[in-house]
Amino acid sequence: MPKPATPRGRAPAPSRARRAPPPQRDSMPREEAPKKLFRVAGLSAVSALFAHDAGRVERLFFDERLAPAVGGFCKALAAARKPYRMVDAEELAKVAGTVLHGGVVALIAPRSVPAFDAEEARRWAADGQPLLILDGVGNPHNLGAILRTAAFFGLPRVVVSDHPGQALPSEAAYRVAEGGFEWVDLYRAANLPAALKRLRGAYRTVGTALGQGRAVTDVATLARSNTPVAVVMGNEEDGMPPATQAACEEILTIPGTGHVQSLNVAATAAILIHALAKPVKA
Structure with missing residues (x-):
């Protein structure tokens, strides 16, 4: 007797007697990693x-x-x-x-970057640790290097802005950070100029810019204050946006010989973090 025809456009129902074998522990894809991870x-x-x-x-x-x-x-x-x-x-x-x-x-599984809360940050100031803020640092390798330095010296928090060019956690940044992302809390600030203004009083907001502001040869002097410092660093190419620079209470530059135009942003961050971060007990 012939089998009844399957209605057009509808696939035949699968047999309940056939089931896919359960996955094995080592039955993982031999291609590239899944994009969601x-x-x-x-x-x-x-x-x-x-x-x-x-x-x-x-x-x-x-x-x-x-x-x-x-x-x-x-x-x-x-x-x-x-x-x-x-x-x-x-x-x-x-x-x-x-x-x-x-x-x-x-x-x-990638971890989300929580929103920066300026009022909560004012409470952070009680521990005396500086706050490093990156506004438009676009190279993920620089972000990773900065997080690695922050972890090495015990800086507990780093803030990134919502600048469209700002690098966020990525595979490249993780690779360079060498585990730094697990030791440092990362936050993302919307409308950074407004956030900087709300930090005043709790932090001394200091921007860094090439050839502008007061030259600082001993950056450790920034730490000799009862008020912790919030240091803002801008884009590798153009520096801080004008609105961010205007929101800082002071603009500083690290002088050099002039043989090269400037330091890499990750190198500048390392100098500042080393000078400002409070010693952390092992």
Whole structure:
């Protein structure tokens, strides 16, 4: 007897007797990482992730050389029923999207950047720590380098503006930060000039600009005050927008020999953070 015809435009119903086999722990794609997840490479960065927020790690790939070092990470993922796998160099480079992966790559759920609240920031001033604010720093490598320096010297917070060119957390920034994003709280400020004005009294707002304002040869003098400093740094090419510069109480520049035009923004940030950040107890 012939089978009844399937109505046009409707697919035949699947057989209930056939079910897809359950996924295996190591049955992960051998292509690039899913776009919804960040790829974080390098043992320092991955170690920081597991130390501070292991729940964000969704998958782990590593080469044979680092197998002993990531054993604890694998146990944590196994307990959370999340996949991990040792792979060869070629596959690890594909997963990482670069050969500069350091032997281990974690796929993580990106963390959102909370909104900056100037009133809450006024309460932060009680700890005496400076506040670093980036307005239009567009290179993700510079953002990563700045977060790495901030973490090294114990600066607890960094604020970025809503400038359209401002770099935000990305795979490139994470790679350069070497775990710095896990030690520093990052916030994003809307309407930065207005936010800077609301900080006055709690912070001394100081902008940095090339060849403008008062030359400072000993930036540590900025810390010799009962009021902590909020340092604002602008775009690598054009500096701070005029409205941001006008909202600062003071504009400073770090003088040099004149052999080159200026310092890289990440290098300038390192000088200022080293001079201003309060010592952190181990």
